[in-house]
Amino acid sequence: NAGxxxxxxFQVLKTGQSMTLQCAQDMNHEYMSWYRQDPGMGLRLIxxxxxxxxxxxGEVPNGYNVSRSTTEDFPLRLLSAAxxxxxxxxxxxxxxxxxxxxxxGQGTRLTVV
Amino acid sequence: KQEVxxxxxxxxxxxGENLVLNCSFTDSAIYNLQWFRQDPGKGLTSLLLxxxxxxxxxxxxxxxxxxxxxGRSTLYIAASQPGDSATYLCAVRSLNSNSGYALNFGxxxxxxxTP
Numbered sequence: 334n335a336g337x338x339x340x341x342x343f344q345v346l347k348t349g350q351s352m353t354l355q356c357a358q359d360m361n362h363e364y365m366s367w368y369r370q371d372p373g374m375g376l377r378l379i380x381x382x383x384x385x386x387x388x389x390x391g392e393v394p395n396g397y398n399v400s401r402s403t404t405e406d407f408p409l410r411l412l413s414a415a416x417x418x419x420x421x422x423x424x425x426x427x428x429x430x431x432x433x434x435x436x437x438g439q440g441t442r443l444t445v446v
Numbered sequence: 447k448q449e450v451x452x453x454x455x456x457x458x459x460x461x462g463e464n465l466v467l468n469c470s471f472t473d474s475a476i477y478n479l480q481w482f483r484q485d486p487g488k489g490l491t492s493l494l495l496x497x498x499x500x501x502x503x504x505x506x507x508x509x510x511x512x513x514x515x516x517g518r519s520t521l522y523i524a525a526s527q528p529g530d531s532a533t534y535l536c537a538v539r540s541l542n543s544n545s546g547y548a549l550n551f552g553x554x555x556x557x558x559x560t561p
Contacts, residue, residue, distance in 0.1 A: 364546060364547050366546075366548060368551075373553070374553075375535075375551045375552060375553040375554070376535075376537075376549075376551040378545055378548045378549075381545055381546050381547075381548055383546050383547075389545070389546065391545050391548060392545070423489065423490065425549070427547060429547070430547070431477030431478070431539055431541065431547050432477050432478055432497055433547075434480065434492060434495045435480060435492070435537070435539075435549055436492065437482075437489050437490040437491075437492075438489055439488065439489035440488070440489045442487075
């Protein structure tokens with residue numbers, strides 16, 4: 334009964350380093366998305382995918398890259414980390430269509446120093 | 447662009463009180479509205495999902511209502527307990543979104559229930 338699994342839970346990066354935040358779901362959901370949560374800003378959409386091989390940008394995509402080679406996995410890549418990317422990152426999935434429920438992972442807390 | 451507002455931003459009540467959290471949204475063309483709970487340092491737990499054609503949903507001591515035409519939803523918590531202390535988030539899935547089926551979130555209501 335895993336649902337949406339994110340790894341790692343915590344990460345500290347130095348400015349300029351790269352890393353990949355992993356997200357996997359076992360519910361065969363078509364729609365997956367990444368959000369970041371910052372104090373006073375709420376959750377904002379970074380990238381989303383409506384199915385394997387299809388990705389698109391959300392509200393705050395700069396500095397992030399995504400791909401979707403399988404239905405299950407939707408990794409988020411930081412190519413050159415900046416302090417402004419210090420945030421909590423959440424991955425979500427839903428079964429596609431607008432009427433469905435969204436499920437979230439437990440989040441990755443990222444600090445860029 | 448859909449804007450979601452939650453009032454109040456913070457709320458402190460004594461145990462046992464019934465309370466109401468408010469959520470408003472600017473575009474009534476929605477698929478659904480979802481209420482989440484977030485404990486400090488944790489992820490989002492889905493509490494209730496209301497489809498655009500529904501007026502309310504209930505789960506245990508929680509009742510969520512939706513008035514789509516006026517752009518409002520309320521989350522009613524009956525007989526509050528200290529374990530209800532958390533941040534409650536309202537999120538709307540819009541028909542007119544440019545981002546597929548993305549959710550638009552409010553900034554949340556931070557609830558503290560004191561013994």
